[in-house]
Amino acid sequence: xxxxxxxxxxxxxxxxxxxxxxxxxxxxxxxxxxxxxxxxxxxxxxxxxxxxxxxxxxxxxxxxxxxxxxxxxxxxxxxxxxxxxxxxxxxxxxxxxxxxxxxxxxxxxxxxxxxxxxxxxxxxxxxxxxxxxxxxxxxxxxxxxxxxxxxxxxxxxxxxxxxxxxxxxxxxxxxxxxxxxxxxxxxxxxxxxxxxxxxxxxxxxxxxxxxxxxxxxxxxxxxxxxxxxxxxxxxxxxxxxxxxxxxxxxxxxxxxxxxxxxxxxxxxxxxxxxxxxxxxxxxxxxxxxxxxxxxxxxxxxxxxxxxxxxxxxxxxxxxxxxxxxxxxxxxxxxxxxxxxxxxxxxxxxxxxxxxxxxxxxxxxxxxxxxxxxxxxxxxxxxxxxxxxxxxxxxxxxxxxxxxxxxxxxxxxxxxxxxxxxxxxxxxxxxxxxxxxxxxxxxxxxxxxxxxxxxxxxxxxxxxxxxxxxxxxxxxx
Amino acid sequence: xxxxxxxxxxxxxxxxxxxxxxxxxxxxxxxxxxxxxxxxxxxxxxxxxxxxxxxxxxxxxxxxxxxxxxxxxxxxxxxxxxxxxxxxxxxxxxxxxxxxxxxxxxxxxxxxxxxxxxxxxxxxxxxxxxxxxxxxxxxxxxxxxxxxxxxxxxxxxxxxxxxxxxxxxxxxxxxxxxxxxxxxxxxxxxxxxxxxxxxxxxxxxxxxxxxxxxxxxxxxxxxxxxxxxxxxxxxxxxxxxxxxxxxxxxxxxxxxxxxxxxxxxxxxxxxxxxxxxxxxxxxxxxxxxxxxxxxxxxxxxxxxxxxxxxxxxxxxxxxxxxxxxxxxxxxxxxxxxxxxxxxxxxxxxxxxxxxxxxxxxxxxxxxxxxxxxxxxxxxxxxxxxxxxxxxxxxxxxxxxxxxxxxxxxxxxxxxxxxxxxxxxxxxxxxxxxxxxxxxxxxxxxxxxxxxxxxxxxxxxxxxxxxxxxxxxxxxxxxxxxxxxxxxxxxxxxx
Numbered sequence: 001x002x003x004x005x006x007x008x009x010x011x012x013x014x015x016x017x018x019x020x021x022x023x024x025x026x027x028x029x030x031x032x033x034x035x036x037x038x039x040x041x042x043x044x045x046x047x048x049x050x051x052x053x054x055x056x057x058x059x060x061x062x063x064x065x066x067x068x069x070x071x072x073x074x075x076x077x078x079x080x081x082x083x084x085x086x087x088x089x090x091x092x093x094x095x096x097x098x099x100x101x102x103x104x105x106x107x108x109x110x111x112x113x114x115x116x117x118x119x120x121x122x123x124x125x126x127x128x129x130x131x132x133x134x135x136x137x138x139x140x141x142x143x144x145x146x147x148x149x150x151x152x153x154x155x156x157x158x159x160x161x162x163x164x165x166x167x168x169x170x171x172x173x174x175x176x177x178x179x180x181x182x183x184x185x186x187x188x189x190x191x192x193x194x195x196x197x198x199x200x201x202x203x204x205x206x207x208x209x210x211x212x213x214x215x216x217x218x219x220x221x222x223x224x225x226x227x228x229x230x231x232x233x234x235x236x237x238x239x240x241x242x243x244x245x246x247x248x249x250x251x252x253x254x255x256x257x258x259x260x261x262x263x264x265x266x267x268x269x270x271x272x273x274x275x276x277x278x279x280x281x282x283x284x285x286x287x288x289x290x291x292x293x294x295x296x297x298x299x300x301x302x303x304x305x306x307x308x309x310x311x312x313x314x315x316x317x318x319x320x321x322x323x324x325x326x327x328x329x330x331x332x333x334x335x336x337x338x339x340x341x342x343x344x345x346x347x348x349x350x351x352x353x354x355x356x357x358x359x360x361x362x363x364x365x366x367x368x369x370x371x372x373x374x375x376x377x378x379x380x381x382x383x384x385x386x387x388x389x390x391x392x393x394x395x396x397x398x399x400x401x402x403x404x405x406x407x408x409x410x411x412x413x414x415x416x417x418x419x420x421x422x423x424x425x426x427x428x429x430x431x432x433x434x435x436x437x438x439x440x441x442x443x444x445x446x447x448x449x450x451x452x453x454x455x456x457x458x459x460x461x462x463x464x465x466x467x468x469x470x471x472x473x474x475x476x
Numbered sequence: 477x478x479x480x481x482x483x484x485x486x487x488x489x490x491x492x493x494x495x496x497x498x499x500x501x502x503x504x505x506x507x508x509x510x511x512x513x514x515x516x517x518x519x520x521x522x523x524x525x526x527x528x529x530x531x532x533x534x535x536x537x538x539x540x541x542x543x544x545x546x547x548x549x550x551x552x553x554x555x556x557x558x559x560x561x562x563x564x565x566x567x568x569x570x571x572x573x574x575x576x577x578x579x580x581x582x583x584x585x586x587x588x589x590x591x592x593x594x595x596x597x598x599x600x601x602x603x604x605x606x607x608x609x610x611x612x613x614x615x616x617x618x619x620x621x622x623x624x625x626x627x628x629x630x631x632x633x634x635x636x637x638x639x640x641x642x643x644x645x646x647x648x649x650x651x652x653x654x655x656x657x658x659x660x661x662x663x664x665x666x667x668x669x670x671x672x673x674x675x676x677x678x679x680x681x682x683x684x685x686x687x688x689x690x691x692x693x694x695x696x697x698x699x700x701x702x703x704x705x706x707x708x709x710x711x712x713x714x715x716x717x718x719x720x721x722x723x724x725x726x727x728x729x730x731x732x733x734x735x736x737x738x739x740x741x742x743x744x745x746x747x748x749x750x751x752x753x754x755x756x757x758x759x760x761x762x763x764x765x766x767x768x769x770x771x772x773x774x775x776x777x778x779x780x781x782x783x784x785x786x787x788x789x790x791x792x793x794x795x796x797x798x799x800x801x802x803x804x805x806x807x808x809x810x811x812x813x814x815x816x817x818x819x820x821x822x823x824x825x826x827x828x829x830x831x832x833x834x835x836x837x838x839x840x841x842x843x844x845x846x847x848x849x850x851x852x853x854x855x856x857x858x859x860x861x862x863x864x865x866x867x868x869x870x871x872x873x874x875x876x877x878x879x880x881x882x883x884x885x886x887x888x889x890x891x892x893x894x895x896x897x898x899x900x901x902x903x904x905x906x907x908x909x910x911x912x913x914x915x916x917x918x919x920x921x922x923x924x925x926x927x928x929x930x931x932x933x934x935x936x937x938x939x940x941x942x943x944x945x946x947x948x949x950x951x952x953x954x955x956x957x958x959x960x961x962x963x964x965x966x967x968x969x970x
Contacts (some may be wrong), residue, residue, distance in 0.1 A: 255942070370869065438729045
């Protein structure tokens with residue numbers, strides 16, 4: 001079936017397919033998923049296949065999720081199946097893009113770098129190149145552009161950016177492959193739905209996102225996206241418009257929350273009405289006119305970089321005002337992003353395992369504990385980060401006589417150790433490093449303290465490490 | 477207070493067990509019981525918390541009531557919760573008459589009914605309480621055959637312990653009976669008897685383990701004694717949470733050399749323990765002269781080792797003073813605690829709302845309610861995960877809220893109308909202020925909306941979207957249309 005498709009594609013448009021074949025690579029990644037339940041373990045090894053394409057400067061563009069957590073990478077050119085070791089130059093988990101290179105000399109000889117195009121028009125035809133479901137030969141599918149909108153990028157699970165929906169099939173192995181139109185790259189295939197959710201719905205990362213990534217790394221470092229770090233609501237209600245002193249022109253959105261530590265903190269206030277961003281008028285449905293289209297107002301910030309400014313026209317207390325916002329990282333939102341290429345952080349003491357809570361921890365442990373779920377879910381909204389920049393939790397117990405009575409405290413949040421407030425995992429390690437007869441651990445909420453005697457912890461230490469094969473006592 | 481988990485199975489779901497050995501039709505229990513038990517059919521209708529102005533479809537529960545002194549009939553409170561009509565039926569003759577609830581207490585899950593026609597029970601014999609039950613004793617659970625015959629299942633009392641009662645999770649004494657019961661209609665309340673005396677009422681049955689939890693005779697005795705007074709006091713509780721002190725490292729750290737004691741982990745604001753000066757971190761060594769062990773049990777002269785909450789909740793009466801001997805910072809103190817029942821008006825999120833209308837206010841299509849657990853339970857068995865999480869957390873951590881927080885008033889839904897354009901789909905948002913006034917109850921809200929600012933109702937919300945405005949004059953003008961369109965019987969019920 002795949003062969004048939006490929007032949008058909010070659011027959012139909014050989015002039016278009018040939019240069020792509022000379023730029024396409026097949027990427028094989030051997031990766032290791034960290035083990036958040038036994039965080040000292042190196043984790044399970046697995047393999048995967050994806051696609052990539054050569055762009056200028058001896059670089060290969062692919063998806064971040066193709067090469068995340070990779071321990072070893074090889075790429076092979078279409079028509080030359082010998083795998084060559086590759087390495088990651090830059091990886092951007094928040095927009096699911098990565099750049100690789102191959103050090104072996106001569107690898108890029110005879111290849112044709114692909115050029116980036118613009119945003120394809122709705123209903124125009126695009127071709128998708130890749131290695132769906134793992135085959136070793138190029139596969140091409142064709143479809144039309146169905147929709148252009150913001151979508152959540154499932155790799156990080158939290159970021160959303162401009163996305164182009166196409167009706168060509170996108171399957172595992174297509175990831176990282178180029179989507180072509182008129183001989184130029186108009187997107188990188190990256191996600192879709194399984195057939196039982198929606199049919200013929202595939203997504204590609206459009207070139208504004210790709211170009212932003214390439215520009216961000218020009219200084220040799222990837223800085224991430226920046227964010228206004230505020231929430232807003234549409235303003236369609238006539239009473240709300242009148243109460244806020246707005247004209248009946250359907251322009252403007254109402255600021256609901258401004259998140260502490262974010263770009264707008266201290267500049268924008270809840271209750272402000274945003275009427276324009278960088279001079280572009282904001283409609284009541286939170287869109288702005290841009291590139292002959294109507295796009296979410298966030299698109300202005302999407303195209304900016306750390307340290308850039310954005311200007312906002314607001315109506316505050318019925319009066320117009322202009323605000324300038326220097327843009328920075330979206331902390332503390334990152335807590336809810338999937339984490340890659342980092343070893344889990346932890347401290348083991350007296351057989352008790354302490355870990356900071358993040359999305360990976362929640363996915364691995366699926367805790368039932370209500371307080372933990374509350375602090376994680378409402379970390380931003382309820383400003384939990386002020387007292388707990390990291391939520392440190394007693395994540396597991398390596399059963400031993402020293403901790404025989406600590407079982408009820410699994411997934412409890414550490415509030416204090418020996419009277420010191422615990423704000424980060426490093427505070428836990430620091431308190432346990434201080435000499436004391438007793439280590440008294442107070443958990444958040446009502447409950448008795450967990451008490452460990454130093455003598456008992458010392459006696460138990462080697463016994464626990466060897467019995468449970470703990471190779472490392474902490475990773476801060 | 478006791479964290480012990482109990483398998484909860486409503487007694488109504490006794491599963492069919494085909495081919496069960498036939499029970500003997502009569503014996504000594506049947507003969508005496510027939511003149512003391514009545515079938516009770518209760519038609520109940522609960523409010524729909526998603527549409528608090530409406531009632532759900534009525535349903536009926538059937539059980540066996542026990543005639544007690546004073547011409548009254550004892551049943552579980554769950555049997556008659558939200559009742560609209562209660563019918564008594566004589567087992568043998570199927571004669572029927574009605575009854576009303578004279579006293580009900582959902583904390584202990586008991587109710588006494590009064591027949592409308594006192595003559596209906598003429599000739600029947602009241603049953604006395606059996607207060608001499610011990611582990612290992614045999615008891616008979618009574619059920620009714622369709623033909624009116626009494627069916628009996630003999631079981632053994634396998635444990636006597638304090639456990640959670642339904643609806644309010646209060647820790648009270650339970651008898652656990654091991655008995656192979658059959659599926660029968662009308663098993664919502666069943667008496668368990670011995671030698672013609674009532675030792676408990678069955679309130680849940682686990683068919684797999686064939687164990688029944690009985691409301692125990694001491695709890696029934698307490699309830700009846702209180703119900704007999706002009707001023708019903710109910711069940712007192714100390715308002716404390718505690719944990720075991722088995723961990724020797726903890727005992728050494730706090731310098732506790734006594735053999736027993738439990739560590740106080742929480743003191744309910746405004747409860748008897750707090751009023752008496754008990755503190756978090758105190759170790760309770762004895763209550764009313766009874767030594768408390770490391771798990772919180774004492775040696776009861778009748779029932780053996782059971783949780784000391786039996787002393788505070790059942791043996792003591794509201795108004796009694798119990799002396800707590802506590803260990804605090806190396807010293808032993810005697811602290812008298814005046815026992816009181818829970819002041820339910822101070823509860824932030826009620827664990828049950830029965831026999832009354834859920835409070836609500838509708839303002840221009842915006843529906844306001846006060847948070848209660850029955851609202852969250854409308855999301856079904858997995859409500860802890862399925863219900864709106866912020867409200868779940870408010871319910872779960874209500875004891876940690878500031879003392880003057882009052883009720884949690886929230887927008888439960890928007891009934892789309894001309895006045896709420898743009899607000900469709902907003903739901904389950906906690907309200908902080910209306911027209912600049914703090915909202916700590918629906919009464920506050922009803923008062924605040926009488927004072928619009930510049931012609932607008934300004935509703936401030938704790939989370940996004942932060943604030944909603946409604947046109948006060950337009951709401952008034954559209955009032956009748958809204959009432960008609962959504963068939964609201966009233967725009968508010970307080």
